[in-house]
Amino acid sequence: MKILSNADVAALLPMAEAIEVVDAVMRVVSAGGAQLPLRHAVPVGGRNMMGVMSGALETPHCYGVKLLSLFPDNPARGLSGHRGALVLFEPETGGAVAMMDAGLLTAIRTAAASAVATRALARPDATRLTIIGTGEQAEHHLEAMLSVRPVRALHVVGRRAEKTAEFARHAAARYPALTITHGIDVQEGVRGADILCTVTSSATPVVMGDWLEEGQHLNVVGASIPVKREIDDKAVLRAQVYTDYRPSFFAQAGEIVEMIKAGTLDEAHLKAEIGEVLAGQAPGRQQREAITLYRSLGVTAQDLAAAQHVLTRAIEDGRGQDVHF
Structure with a gap:
């Protein structure tokens, strides 16, 4: 067995490669090539939880389980x-x-x-990005959005x-070509944005449908359990809604x-899984003025495909510690 650290995952799963890995596996998911039981969450005291996610893929052919501790006070x-481990089986x-x-792997694959x-789904000429949230996911989402759209301005x-x-200072140092602004008013951040990413741990809506503007694309990411939500009802009703996996x-x-x-x-309000759009089986954005919304829940297929990619590269590069049970 190979034991791979946080540093190994960082080196072996760059964002550009992770995007293509996730693109490929979401097509597999929507084609029925994965076994994906719903996430099981276990309370472990206070606001803390342990998530248990298992699954199996036909392509790449593998299966495994992710055990992830969700401790919202850890950033302080x-x-x-998000801390934990993923075990991959042949x-x-x-x-x-x-x-x-599993912590960094989860952050990268989610973004x-x-x-x-x-x-x-977003308009090809989307240049103005707003990220709502300032944690680990915000950092990875910034890198991810810059990888797929010509973003010139960040709020x-x-x-x-x-x-x-x-966060704004750190982003400016890493991406000096970006025009960066910041604030605490969400409505101000929504105004004029082409792409919105919500990556908060809020249990109540932070984005209201009345604030949304024609042509925007939203990635709603932070709330992955039923007791949390980042958007209100009107935001859902105004948008063309897509997701990663219908059962989730x-x-x-x-x-x-x-x-x-x-x-x-x-x-019927759900337009399609994103894998169906990628495979040409369902339409994506159909009008320039449409509001599109990707509701991310996170599925084990993404973890498994990313883990298999990391393992393959680790074997090629001779990284990781080999342990015999």
């Missing part, structure tokens, strides 16, 4: 809010062939999934002015679960 300690004999850091959706919105300004969408997207239960939304 200088730690990632399908010939069922042996475990790799274990790797890569938003990039895949943005590449498929960052956060709850705390000091942390938001710090209808069981775990808080706003969708609530709206269907209330009778204000039916399942």
Whole structure:
């Protein structure tokens, strides 16, 4: 078995490669080439949870399980809010062939999934990006959006002015060609944006449908369990909605679960899985003025494909620690 650290994952899963890995596996998911039980969340004290995600893929042929601790107060300690491990198995004999850091892998594949959706749904000339949230996912989403659209201006919105300004300074140092502004007013951040990424841990809506403008594309990412939501009902109703995986969408997207239960939304409002759009089986953006929304829940298929990519590259490059059980 190969043991691969955070540093190994960082070196072996650059964003450009992660985007293509996720693009390919989402086509597999929508073609029925994956077994994906819904995420199981276990409370472990206070706001903390452990997520258990398992699955199997036909292409690449592998299966595995991800165990991820979700500790929202960790960033205040200088730690990632997502910590854990992914174990990858080979399908010939069922042996475990790799274990790797799951925190960074999750962050990269999540941002890569938003990039895949943005590449498929956002207007090609989208240049103005707003990121709502200032944590680890915000950093990776910035890199991901810059990889697929000609972004020239970034506006960052956060709850705390000091942390938001710090994020903006860091982004300016890394991407000096960007025009960067920041603030704590979400509505101001929505105004004039071409692409919006919500990457918060909010349990209540931070983006309102009344604020949205024609032609915008939204990646709604931060709320991955039914008790959380980042957008209000009107945002859902105004948008052409896409997702990664239908079963997750209808069981775990808080706003969708609530709206269907209330009778204000039916399942037909979902346009398609993103894999169906990528494969040409469903349309993406059909009008320049349309508002498109990608509701990301995160599926194990993305983790497995990314992990298999990391393992393949680790073998090629001789990285990681070999351990015999």
